[in-house]
Amino acid sequence: MIYVTRREVFSASHKLRNENLSDEENNKLFGKCCGVYGHGHNYTLEVVVAGEIDSVTGYVIDLKTLKNIIRENVVSKMDHKHLNYEVDFMKNVNPTSENIVVKIWEELVDKIPTGKLYSVKLYETENNYVEYKGE
Ligand code: NI
Numbered sequence: 001m002i003y004v005t006r007r008e009v010f011s012a013s014h015k016l017r018n019e020n021l022s023d024e025e026n027n028k029l030f031g032k033c034c035g036v037y038g039h040g041h042n043y044t045l046e047v048v049v050a051g052e053i054d055s056v057t058g059y060v061i062d063l064k065t066l067k068n069i070i071r072e073n074v075v076s077k078m079d080h081k082h083l084n085y086e087v088d089f090m091k092n093v094n095p096t097s098e099n100i101v102v103k104i105w106e107e108l109v110d111k112i113p114t115g116k117l118y119s120v121k122l123y124e125t126e127n128n129y130v131e132y133k134g135e
Contacts, residue, residue, distance in 0.1 A: 003118060004059075005048045006066045010079035013040045014095040017084075038084065043100075044123040045074065047108065051115025060115045073107045097122050097130040105132050 015038025016030035026034050033039065047070055051060040077087055083095040089107055093099050105120045123129040 001050050002053055002060045003048050003050050004061055004063065004066070004115070005046055006063055006070060008045045008047075008067070008070050008075050009042065010045065010075045011040060011042050012078050012080065013038050013082040013084075015039075015082075015084050016094055016096060018094060038082070041124050043078075044129075045070070045104065046119075046121040046123075047104075048118040048121070049112055049115040050118035054114065061112065062114075065113065069108065069111050073111060074104050097124045097128070098132075101130050101132040105134055109134065 014033065016033040017026050047066065049061045049066060053060060081087055083090045089103050093103060101120045101122045105117065109117045119131055119133045121129055121131040
């Protein structure tokens with residue numbers, strides 16, 4: 001099995017909030033990610049596709065194809081947007097990195113033409129990342 005990774009970057013705002021909790025409880029839980037308007041992050045996304053090497057192309061997946069799929073379905077919809085208000089597939093989701101990777105997985109999983117989606121990794125900062133493998 002071969003693992004092929006495409007990295008993309010995007011910038012987006014988010015506001016972390018659990019609507020079932022009070023303002024005070026939200027502030028305590030989410031701190032600066034929770035202000036009235038939220039705030040922004042420069043996110044780095046890594047998408048890994050796993051598969052066998054095709055005997056004709058020598059590829060698991062053409063990285064140009066993978067790049068275009070990620071940009072069309074994810075980056076173009078999230079870059080420079082407020083995740084709480086402007087992204088259809090993030091509606092009614094508290095936009096933690098954990099929830100974002102699950103949603104990105106759902107957007108991509110059926111669109112990979114060769115190989116299989118193996119993992120989605122999202123860096124919210126250089127030192128913090130979350131990874132999802134579909135279960
Ligand atoms: Ni934040």
